[in-house]
Each structure stands twice: as structure tokens, then as C-alpha cells.
Amino acid sequence: MNFFEYVIMQKAEILTLTLRHLEITGMSVLMAVAIGVPVGIMITRFKKSAGIVLGIANIFQTLPSLALFGLIIPIMGIGYTPSVFVLFLYALLPIIKNTYLGIDSVDPAIIDAGKGMGMTDGQILGTIEIPLSLPVIMGGVRISTVINIGTATIAALIGAGGLGDLIFKGISMNNTNMILAGAIPTALLAIGADYLLGWMERRLTPTGVSAP
Amino acid sequence: MIELVDLVKSYDGVTNVVDGLNLTINSGELVVLIGSSGSGKSTILRMINRLNSITGGDILIDGESIQAKNPIELRRGIGYVIQKVGLMPHMTVGENIEMVPKLLGWDKKTRRKQAMAMLARVDLPAKEYYSRYPGELSGGQQQRVGVARALAVNPDVILMDEPFSALDPITREQLQQEILALQDELHKTVVFVTHDMDEALKIADRIALLKDGEIVQYSTPEELLRNPVNEYVREFVGNDRLWQTPEFLYARDIMRTNGPVSA
Ligand SMILES: Nc1ncnc2c1ncn2[C@@H]1O[C@H](COP(=O)(O)OP(=O)(O)OP(=O)(O)O)[C@@H](O)[C@H]1O
Ligand SMILES: [Mg+2]
Numbered sequence: 001m002n003f004f005e006y007v008i009m010q011k012a013e014i015l016t017l018t019l020r021h022l023e024i025t026g027m028s029v030l031m032a033v034a035i036g037v038p039v040g041i042m043i044t045r046f047k048k049s050a051g052i053v054l055g056i057a058n059i060f061q062t063l064p065s066l067a068l069f070g071l072i073i074p075i076m077g078i079g080y081t082p083s084v085f086v087l088f089l090y091a092l093l094p095i096i097k098n099t100y101l102g103i104d105s106v107d108p109a110i111i112d113a114g115k116g117m118g119m120t121d122g123q124i125l126g127t128i129e130i131p132l133s134l135p136v137i138m139g140g141v142r143i144s145t146v147i148n149i150g151t152a153t154i155a156a157l158i159g160a161g162g163l164g165d166l167i168f169k170g171i172s173m174n175n176t177n178m179i180l181a182g183a184i185p186t187a188l189l190a191i192g193a194d195y196l197l198g199w200m201e202r203r204l205t206p207t208g209v210s211a212p
Numbered sequence: 213m214i215e216l217v218d219l220v221k222s223y224d225g226v227t228n229v230v231d232g233l234n235l236t237i238n239s240g241e242l243v244v245l246i247g248s249s250g251s252g253k254s255t256i257l258r259m260i261n262r263l264n265s266i267t268g269g270d271i272l273i274d275g276e277s278i279q280a281k282n283p284i285e286l287r288r289g290i291g292y293v294i295q296k297v298g299l300m301p302h303m304t305v306g307e308n309i310e311m312v313p314k315l316l317g318w319d320k321k322t323r324r325k326q327a328m329a330m331l332a333r334v335d336l337p338a339k340e341y342y343s344r345y346p347g348e349l350s351g352g353q354q355q356r357v358g359v360a361r362a363l364a365v366n367p368d369v370i371l372m373d374e375p376f377s378a379l380d381p382i383t384r385e386q387l388q389q390e391i392l393a394l395q396d397e398l399h400k401t402v403v404f405v406t407h408d409m410d411e412a413l414k415i416a417d418r419i420a421l422l423k424d425g426e427i428v429q430y431s432t433p434e435e436l437l438r439n440p441v442n443e444y445v446r447e448f449v450g451n452d453r454l455w456q457t458p459e460f461l462y463a464r465d466i467m468r469t470n471g472p473v474s475a
Pocket of ligand 2: 373
């Protein structure tokens, strides 16, 4: 049986696992955005905390993913929730960091002008700082998503499901078709997400501002 | 009228950057604050719209302390132009000018009409520039938009911090003329910071020469040229200018319609 015959035969299974893969990646990145963007904004306001917060987020990023999945088992067990949680920790740093850098790089003269015209802090954030740093923030989301599509395969080891299932099962059964049926869609997902989010990044660059 | 009363500013609680300063700026008057770098010009200006807090003394606008006012509302009623222009790069010229009107809740049609009028006022073809982005404008054009934005809600008080110092001499000259023309028409109360003595002499009704947060001399340009109170002023004005004084005064007196009368 060649690879294409295998894919056609297993297409329902592959599709289900691909959707599952997208789900755990998407959920973890969404959570990281929900937490990471506000945290990133906050640490631009309290500069002294920036080093500490980025340092902590950096630790999660530095730990080997396999070790982090191993560490989480005694605490949260196995399955969907601990997998998404670990992936969430991974996604956090690029998002916090890019939010921080994006907002921090807005020209102080522009903010000063806004303040001088009588804008409130909220108006400055909403109409100046966020629109101007949106492409940079999206860049962080893109990095997180691409990393997590890869890392999510490892989450299969603690029962997350997803395309990692095929890869690890294929390895233990010495079934090359099965390995490729997991690996190739994973690679395509990563490339596709990178392209799509890169396109969004450019779309979100405000007119009048050249791309960074 | 703006009154600075025994005004003190200290950033670090040790040295006074502004040190017990008294200055009265009459309504409709264009006063230039001039002084060497670090003499406290920007600090004073930014205290008037409360971007900087007041350490001691008080600032009164039309007799009322600005410290009793809400800083956000205060700023919406004061035009503010800075050297770096500070136009929002992601908003069109029109949107930039309409910012404060929008903050004040003006409706769209009124806003647009006002923006068009302000563009015309600073000599930019309104239709052509309304939808452009600041990045597509020259430095001089950007600063014209900056002035238009400051005028948008017709504030009585306008603060300008070295608005023209980043421009080339010819453009600077044009904008100085523009300010004089606008001022002849609108009679705003303007506080204008510069460290260019030529600019000060050209546009000011009165000049306040600052040194280390204190006023060395506060007088009309003529008076400053004719009777510098001390060596520091004499040096700052420049001996060559003093020497040229008679000619200078002659030209000014012919050109100005409402300036002070000279002998
Ligand atoms: N935010 C700040 N924190 C601490 N010190 C400041 C701050 N802003 C200004 N200073 C200090 O206050 C003094 C006056 O500064 P200011 O900016 O008012 O001077 P200036 O006359 O506008 O100078 P320039 O012509 O260079 O713009 C300087 O010694 C400056 O270092
Ligand atoms: Mg200054």
C-alpha cells in the first residue's frame, strides 16, 4: 500500500485528528492572547515589572516541551486540559513580548500630542497605541501559533489527541505511511497558519503607516 | 489672560527648574518664551496645560486656577503645537484635525466643515489634503496641519513649543508670516517657545527671556533691543542686532498696524 492509498483509506481519521490538532492549538493561542495582550499592555505602564514578567514567561519558553508535559502530569493529569494549558504557557512569551515592544515603540511625541489634546489614557490606548502596534502584536500571535502547531504533536504523549497520535503510533508500529500521515498535515498546517496570519499582519498595518 | 504666579517646578524635589516665576500674558497677546536649552521653557508651557504638575505657586487662566479644573477638559480647550508635530500617522489629515472636535462630541458634518475651514486657514488646499496621510506631506505641510489641529475648536489659548524649529529657513519664514496673519485676524492668547531670537523678534508682542527658570527680562522686542537690562540679555540678543536696531525698528513700525509705537 502506498502513501496515497493509505491517506484515502484513513481520510476520516486524519481529518478528525487534524481538526483536533487545530482545536488544541487554537484554544491555547486564544487563551494566550486573552491573557498575554493585557499583561503586555500592563507592563508598559509599570516598566519595573516588565523584566520580571518577561523573565517568567521566558522560563516556560526555555523549558524543553517534553519536560514541561512531564511536569504537568502529576499536577493536572493527562488529556485535553493539561495539554492546552502547557501549550498556552508556550504561546504566552511571544505575545506578551510583542505587545510590550509594539506599544513601547509608539513615538512618544504622538502620545504626548494626544495627551496635550485632552485624550484620556483609555482613548490614547484605544485609538493610538493599539492600532499602531497591532501588526507587531499579530506578529507575536503568528509566532506562537506556528510554534504551537509543532509542539502540539508532542502533546499527543499526554493524551491530547491530534496529529501527534499518528506520528507516535506510526513510530511504535514502524509504519511509515502512518508517520507521514501525521507529519505532512502538521507541516502544512504550520505553513498555512504562517501564511494566513502573515497576511492578517499586513492587513492590520494601518494605512499611512509603512510595514515594520 | 494667563497669569503665572510665584511658579515653582521641581522634577526631583531638590533643584528648582522653574524658580518663583511671575509672568502675565494678556488676552490676545503673543508672548514668546526664549532662553538657552534647559532654561525651563517647555516645562513652563507644559504646566499651563497640566502635562506637568505644579510644584509651587499657581497658574490662572482668566482669573481661575487651572489646578481647580479637570486636566482633560482644560487640555481640550487649549491648542497645543509641538516641534515633532505629533500628527497621528494612521489617521488622515482630516481625522487628525477633527480629533478634539470628536472628543467634544461634535457631529460628523460640523467636524468636516470645520476641518475644511481650518485647512484653508493654514493655506492648504482643503479638498486635496483632507484625505491624505501625514506621511505623504512635507515637514512644513505637516506643521500647517498641526496648527490647523490646534485651532480646530477655536480655543482662546494656544501653546506652541518650538513649532518651526525643525523646518528649513524658507518654510519657517512662511509659517512665521502665517502665524502673524492668523494672529492679526484671530487674536488668540499665544505662548510660543523658541530659542531663535530672529523668530522671537519677528512674531512676538512681548518676549520673556529666561535663564535657569527665572525671567531676566520681559518686554517688547523694541525694548529688548534698545534697553537690554544686563550683559546676559545683551549677549543673547547679539551685539550685531543691537547695532542694526534703528533699521530693524523702522521696518517693523511700518509693517505692523497694531504694534507698540516707537519714538
Ligand atoms: N521629565 C523630566 N524629568 C526630569 N527633569 C526634566 C524633565 N523635563 C525636563 N527636565 C529638566 O528640566 C530642565 C528644563 O527643561 P525644559 O525641557 O523645560 O527646558 P527647555 O528650555 O525647554 O530646553 P530646550 O530648549 O532644550 O527644549 C532641564 O534641566 C531638564 O533636564
Ligand atoms: Mg523645550
